[in-house]
Amino acid sequence: MQTTWRSGALDGADALTIPSGLAADLDLLTAALGLPDTNIATTLEALASDAATAVPSYVGLSVRIRTRDGEVELTTLDDASQIAGITTSLRIPLEAVTSAGADGTPLVLILYAAKAGAFVDLAADLAWLTGRPIDDVQLDWDLAGGILRSPAGSLRAQSAIEEAIGVLIGQGRTLDQARVELAGRAAKAGVLLPVAALAVLASISSPPATDGGPHLPGG
Amino acid sequence: MTGTDPSATVPGARLPLSQVQADADESDLQVSLRELAALVSDSQGLPDVLSHVAMFAVRAIPGAEGAGVTLLSTDQLTRVEGLAASHPFVAEIDEIQYMVLNEGPCITAALERRTVRSGSLGGEKMWPRFGPRVGRLGVHSALSLPLLVSDRAVGAINVYARSKDAFDDHAAELGELFATPAAVAVHNAQILAQAQALAAQLQSALSSRPIIDQAIGILRGRTGGSAEEALSKLRAMSQADHVKLVEVAQHIVDEAVRRARARHSQA
DSSP: OBOOSSOOSSTTOOTTBOOHHHHHHHHHHHHHHTOTTOOHHHHHHHHHHHHHHHSTTEEEEEEEEEETTEEEEEESOOOHHHHHTOOEEEEEEOTTOOOTTOOOOOEEEEEEESSTTTTHHHHHHHHHHTTOOGGGSEESGGGTTTTTTOOOBOHHHHHHHHHHHHHHHHTTOOHHHHHHHHHHHHHHHTOOHHHHHHHHHHTTSSOOOOOOOOOOTTO | OOOBOGGGOOGGGGOOOOHHHHHHHHHHHHHHHHHHHHHGGGOOOHHHHHHHHHHHHHHHSTTOSEEEEEEEETTEEEEEEEEEESSHHHHHHHIIIIIIISOSHHHHHHHHTSBEEESOGGGOSSSTTHHHHHHTTTOOEEEEEEEEETTEEEEEEEEEESSTTOOOHHHHHHHHHHHHHHHHHHHHHHHHHHHHHHHHHHHHHHHHHHHHHHHHHHHHHHHOOOHHHHHHHHHHHHHHHTOOHHHHHHHHHHHHHHHHHHHHHHO
């Protein structure tokens, strides 16, 4: 899952390489999408390639998505030298897209570059293309600690929460009961929800006694 | 800026322009450039942007009777990512160029990042299959301008005329002046289109993801296996039954919840 035809803007880092962790996340999301001719990693690679063409000092991109359980971030930035070289960013709100099954979840795309001012022209064009006020496309908003003190959680943390809820459902709770119980366990232990979820998942390392659970289609 | 191909220079290329004609051409170019600058303010999608650029090119370039704009993949210049034509005959020519022969002025202009033109397509040696075929359609002149962004070809503008030797040096120069801002406009529109496609895919996938994770949790609770093993099981069921992964997961979760409710109602 790598693009190798162009070197990145910074020495020792390839701006167009998808890190292995992100590639794994995108693989799972592509599976969740369920469209045989669509690979989310390919779409992201094409976007990164064109961003790098438009802005030669392009370093990488992040996508932040607000979900029911909080904000998650998918990012191509996993190299300290990449992050250290960033001097400018461009935040583009993208919640108004159309897609069958989409729930209108707010989503922002953030592009990063090494050269100050690199996104000025692109920002103006994208604001006009989307019919937004120029202030909606924010330059350098994500440099004020945004890269280094990311408040966004990982997709894997959210997956752990949902998997733990699945475990609790399998043990006889309804969906609502499972959510309440997981939140209760987190509160009682004084830990965050993902930590409580991991504790639930750790408890199933050996098969529990069968409860005559649901039959799997095709299984 | 690339120069025109000397081998394709047409006989009428060095005829002096009258001042009146030069002024008129300059005026048309300025109008087209203003329209190009205003283009992005109309909140349009990529296909609309390409169509408008094609129409503006016809006005900007003297002698043009039709124009097409092609966006190519930046890592594979023979793959068309977007196509628009100002007139039906241009769409017919572009189909011959891209879909049938994979040969023609746009492909040459993009691959070699230079302006190319021909005043007699029927006998054009640069495109021995494309030229005669288009010539038989009654189109004899072509001018192709690469769309360059950061010195990388992102596509090309193809301009056609039915008469021979329709495009001279002056037309090529005006075309190149038009192509520079046009390249930025269409490339930025393409970036937005790709960002929106990525957003749509992620939003749709993330709406399905929780139910898949819950099903993975249910399977893990039964087997004690890993998330990867549970996902493999789900995928195998999806493929065996020709059912989407999310539908398999939904069935498993629904069944487990139904049993949980039944158990509670009995208690």
